[in-house]
Amino acid sequence: MAETTPAAPSTRIDWVGRSCRLLRATAAEFLTTRPFEGLTIGTGIHLEPKTVALLTTLGLGGARLVCTGNLNSTQPETVEHLRAQGVTVFATQTTDPAEHAASLDAIIAEQPDLLLDNGGDLFARVAGRRYPGLRGGTEETTSGRTRLVPMRAALAMPVLVINDSPIKQFAENRHAVGQSLFESYLRFTNRSTQGKRVTVFGYGACGKGTAACFRNAFAGVSVVDIDPVTTLEAHLDGFATPLRDQAIRSADILVTVTGHPGIVTAADLALLKDGAILMNGGHFPDEIDAAGLRASAVEIERYEAEGIETFRLADGRRIHLLGGGHMANLAGPRPLGNTVESMDLGFALQARCLERVARGGVGAEACVVPVPADIDAAVATAYLDLAR
Numbered sequence: 001m002a003e004t005t006p007a008a009p010s011t012r013i014d015w016v017g018r019s020c021r022l023l024r025a026t027a028a029e030f031l032t033t034r035p036f037e038g039l040t041i042g043t044g045i046h047l048e049p050k051t052v053a054l055l056t057t058l059g060l061g062g063a064r065l066v067c068t069g070n071l072n073s074t075q076p077e078t079v080e081h082l083r084a085q086g087v088t089v090f091a092t093q094t095t096d097p098a099e100h101a102a103s104l105d106a107i108i109a110e111q112p113d114l115l116l117d118n119g120g121d122l123f124a125r126v127a128g129r130r131y132p133g134l135r136g137g138t139e140e141t142t143s144g145r146t147r148l149v150p151m152r153a154a155l156a157m158p159v160l161v162i163n164d165s166p167i168k169q170f171a172e173n174r175h176a177v178g179q180s181l182f183e184s185y186l187r188f189t190n191r192s193t194q195g196k197r198v199t200v201f202g203y204g205a206c207g208k209g210t211a212a213c214f215r216n217a218f219a220g221v222s223v224v225d226i227d228p229v230t231t232l233e234a235h236l237d238g239f240a241t242p243l244r245d246q247a248i249r250s251a252d253i254l255v256t257v258t259g260h261p262g263i264v265t266a267a268d269l270a271l272l273k274d275g276a277i278l279m280n281g282g283h284f285p286d287e288i289d290a291a292g293l294r295a296s297a298v299e300i301e302r303y304e305a306e307g308i309e310t311f312r313l314a315d316g317r318r319i320h321l322l323g324g325g326h327m328a329n330l331a332g333p334r335p336l337g338n339t340v341e342s343m344d345l346g347f348a349l350q351a352r353c354l355e356r357v358a359r360g361g362v363g364a365e366a367c368v369v370p371v372p373a374d375i376d377a378a379v380a381t382a383y384l385d386l387a388r
């Protein structure tokens, strides 16, 4: 038998890159069409393995890249990898807003032709202070859109908002967040779901996916939503919709995904079952009042490695909190976040929107607007073609 030379061990960046089939197909096309030839793209988006696949695609399209991350999410191995590919990176893994602001300023000082923003930090810096050559770009998030809408007059350039695409809404918020929150429950606890009673607070896109994933895993799922119309939708989707207190009393597992604070607080402790497990999927760690729960416990046991806190109450009941109430799919042991496929779709939208702006296919009237419908259709068609 012929001897084979052992290949260098693959990294997570390699695995993710190979799994992003849509981006790979886009990159293959960009190699010949070169939409970013001679242009610099400044990016302010999480520096982690999935973003590398997007940045590589833009680089193969001819872009010079100058990159920074977001607060507290920069992965040093990713920075190292990008620098080894010749990408200019101004980023440190920091929780210090001043240090992060200096990295953002460094990106703007490079005067990129296009900006790829995540939260509006880069566009907020150029609103009213546009430098020559800046064509516009993209904003990834809803919170960035909310921040930039009042700046439209000062921006006066195309800014396409990726999160407002229907594809992002169902592929990421519904399917990927639902699946990764469900996976997080298993990952944190190693406990079963079959026959368990689960209460999901919030039946928006994320809540719909979460409720569906637990139901598909043989749990009995109840939904609590403050909006009666949404609650009716949950009811017609076949979920139990008891009143809030009853939904808390009956639950073995409680998941909050509302985007609002104070959904489960110390005042609810009297209602909670012995052994109830609390977890949050909403953006801010205030949907479950972790500080209030801690203050009400007579004893707190901490399973540090698993990210589980157990509050022993005066009457002997024990209540468990996962990941300190932070987004469970980005907390605890090995938090991988949303699936590669959902990010592949979102980043393919990013690449196509940047291509559109680079080619002058949209003007200043498209300032902080959703992804153009023809780009949604083209990305959906490309994904379906690869899946057939």
Ligand SMILES: NC(=O)c1ccc[n+]([C@@H]2O[C@H](COP(=O)([O-])OP(=O)(O)OC[C@H]3O[C@@H](n4cnc5c(N)ncnc54)[C@H](O)[C@@H]3O)[C@@H](O)[C@H]2O)c1
Pocket (backbone or CB within 6 Å): 173, 177, 201, 202, 203, 204, 205, 206, 207, 224, 225, 226, 227, 230, 257, 258, 259, 260, 263, 281, 282, 283, 284, 327, 328, 329, 338
């Ligand atoms: N974990 C992740 O990876 C991830 C990814 C995307 C979004 N998010 C976050 O998840 C949260 C939900 O996002 P979404 O897109 O589903 O939002 P959404 O606005 O579509 O849905 C939120 C739902 O919560 C309901 N709600 C509001 N207050 C409530 C209350 N007091 N009790 C019960 N229901 C209440 C609303 O009526 C609405 O139906 C946001 O904080 C969002 O930022 C997390």
